[in-house]
Amino acid sequence: MRKLTMAELNRATVADFKSTPKSPVILVLDNVRSLHNVGAVFRTADAFGLEKIWLCGITGRPPQREITKTALGSEESVSWEYAAETTAAVTALRQAGYQVVAVEQTTGSVPLPQFSPAPGQPVALVMGNEVFGVDDAVLALCDTAVEIPQFGTKHSLNVSVAAGVVLWDVLNKLGLFAGKA
Numbered sequence: 001m002r003k004l005t006m007a008e009l010n011r012a013t014v015a016d017f018k019s020t021p022k023s024p025v026i027l028v029l030d031n032v033r034s035l036h037n038v039g040a041v042f043r044t045a046d047a048f049g050l051e052k053i054w055l056c057g058i059t060g061r062p063p064q065r066e067i068t069k070t071a072l073g074s075e076e077s078v079s080w081e082y083a084a085e086t087t088a089a090v091t092a093l094r095q096a097g098y099q100v101v102a103v104e105q106t107t108g109s110v111p112l113p114q115f116s117p118a119p120g121q122p123v124a125l126v127m128g129n130e131v132f133g134v135d136d137a138v139l140a141l142c143d144t145a146v147e148i149p150q151f152g153t154k155h156s157l158n159v160s161v162a163a164g165v166v167l168w169d170v171l172n173k174l175g176l177f178a179g180k181a
Contacts, residue, residue: 014073014076014077017046017049017077018077018079020049021049022049022050022051022052023048023049023050023051023171023174023176024051024122024123024174025048025050025051025122025123025124025125025167025170025171025174026050026051026052026053026054026093026098026122026123026124026125027041027045027050027052027053027054027124027125027127027163027167028053028054028056028086028089028090028093028100028124028125028126028127029041029053029054029055029056029059029127029159030056030057030059030086030126030127030128030129030134030135030138031056031057031058031059031086031128031129031132031135032055032058032059032060032127032128032129032130032159033058033059033129033130033131034130034159035060035064035066035067036066036067036069036070036160037070037130037158037159037160038055038059038060038067038070038071039066039067039068039069039070039071039072039074039075040070040071040160040163041053041127041159041160041163042062042067042070042071042074042075042078042080043070043071043072043074044160044163044164044167045074045078045167046071046074046077046078048167048168048171050078050167051079051122052078052079052080052081053078053079053080053081054080054081054082054083054086054089054093054124055080055081055082055083056082056083056084056085056086056089057083057084057085057086061080061082062075062076062080063075086126086135086137086138087135087137087138087141090124090126090138090141090142091141093124094141094143096122097121097122098121098122098123098124099117099118099121099122099123099124099143099144100124100126100141100142100143101115101117101123101124101125101126101142101143101144101145101146102126102128102134102138102139102142102144102145102146103125103126103127103128103134103145103146103147103148103162103163103166104126104128104133104134104139104145104146104147105133105145105147105155106139106145106147108144108145109144109145109146109147110144110145110146110147111146111147111149112146112147112148112149112165112166112169113149113169115144115146115169115170115173116173117170117173117174118143123170123174125163125166125167125170126138126142127159127162127163128159129159130158130159146166148162148165148166
C-alpha cells in the first residue's frame with residue numbers, strides 16, 4: 001500500500017467542478033461564528049459536491065484569511081449565498097421545494113440512523129451556532145430535526161464535524177456514493 005499522488009487523485013479543476021452535476025443538498029449555516037468552521041464546511045461541501053452553502057447572519061463570508069486557511073481554495077469552487085436572516089434563507093428554500101432539516105437536539109429530533117430523506121426532494125441541512133445551536137425561529141420553519149447519537153460526556157460535536165457526519169449519512173441514503181469506490 002502507498003499513498004496516491006496528486007496526479008493519481010485526478011482532482012477536478014475549479015472550472016470543471018462548477019460545471020459538473022451537484023448533490024441535491026444545501027447547507028445552511030445559521031450564525032456560525034468561527035471562520036475556521038466556515039472554511040472547514042466549505043472544504044467538506046466541495047468534497048461531497050454540494051449544490052450550495054447559505055451563509056446566514058453573523059456567519060463569515062469569503063474572502064477572509066481564516067476561511068481560506070481551512071477551505072484550501074474550496075471557497076472558490078463551492079457556490080454560496082448570503083442572507084442576513086436565516087429565516088429568509090430557509091423560507092426561500094422551502095418555497096423552492098427543499099426538505100429543510102435542522103441538525104439539532106430537540107424534543108422531536110430523529111436519531112440520524114433512523115432519518116430518511118424525502119424521496120425525490122432536495123435537502124437543506126441547517127447547522128447552528130457553536131454555542132446556541134439552531135435559532136428557535138429557524139427551528140419553527142424546519143420540516144424535521146436530526147441528531148447524531150453520542151455516547152460521551154459532551155453532548156455536542158464541532159459544527160464542521162457534525163456537518164461532515166450528517167452529509168455523509170444523507171448522501172449515502174440518497175445513493176450518491178454508489179459506484180464511487
